[in-house]
Amino acid sequence: MQLRNDFATHISELNNPIERPYTTSIDKSLLESTEDIEHLNKEIHDVNPDYLTFLPAYFWVFYFVIGWVYFSSHFFVATFIGDIFYKDMFEGGMSLGGIFYFRVFFLVALFIVACTPLILxxxxxxxxxxxxxxxxxxxxxxxxxxxxxxxxxxxQPYELKVVDYKDVIPDLHQDPYNRAYTPLNLYVADPETGDITHHLKLEDYRVNPRVQWAFIRTYMESPANDLPIDSQFCEAYPVDTSKSLFACADIIYRKSGILPSNHSGGDQIMVFIIGSIIALGNLFQANHYQCTKRAILHPDVQKLLTWDGQDNPYPIQPITDEAKLAFEGRNWEVNVRWVCIILINIGLFVWAVVAYNS
Structure with a gap:
């Protein structure tokens, strides 16, 4: 209850506050959870003596399924309604000119409504x-x-925020409609009023939030040797500076162990099978990786950094020559594979539409 009494009002609305920075010793037993630690290693974007970043959690599957259902249902419903109107027009004796203009109007309307999400x-x-x-x-x-x-x-453009780590109050936020959903949230409150001034949503539901917080605390409060980094999982991916959407899409399969990290071209069959079904979702997630902004490029944050990029005490696996070519868009194996996957995905969709209307 002490954490709830630190501030006056709104901070009491937190669901389940846990230990704040430097208040207690870090429970190192939490870092022995192999599955959670492997997951965190795969999600790390940068780790060095001066800053640690995670690739933010992203519900790309949810958005992909919603998009697929939208396209499919809209197309099939519009086709069904169009067939009814088309039949009624002939039976009603509408002129050929009227039918032609109606068809043009219907196709334009169908294109605008159905294709706007795809164009965006x-x-x-x-x-x-x-x-x-x-x-x-x-x-x-x-x-x-x-x-x-x-x-x-x-x-509105994104605004840079900088908060003191010692002022952070971690909380295990529970969704009232899903009691199992407990991601780690970090809050900063005004010590005078208790008003929450900053809310950092880490939102990674795939890992134990207490393990995630222990991992962050270990990095911020302990020597480098205490951080459970495994170079087998944690690799130097220049995703946000990559010129290749396809190379970023490969990250999905490398994290799952389906593709080797050196872009050697192995295990292509599984990528073809899975990617050909959800190619759009893979590319959407790849775009998410590719466009993640680096706050360290902001002048106000650059002033806070001291590391010169050399002698990293954390065991990060360096990027290979094949991976460099891939991220520069010059690895033909990666490019040809994803072009074929996209063509197969389009072919499957066309086949489904034709089969439905035949």
């Missing part, structure tokens, strides 16, 4: 605009930097 998605692939927030834990300065923009102000 393709525009996102080109524009590479960030969708999710990424958080940067600055060890040397004991701060957390992140970009923030209210969800409803999507036209």
């Amino acid at each position: 998605l393709l525009y996102q692939f080109i524009r590479k605009y960030p969708i999710r927030t990424q958080y940067y834990f600055l060890k040397q300065q004991q701060k957390i930097a992140y970009y923030y923009r209210p969800l409803w102000k999507f036209r």
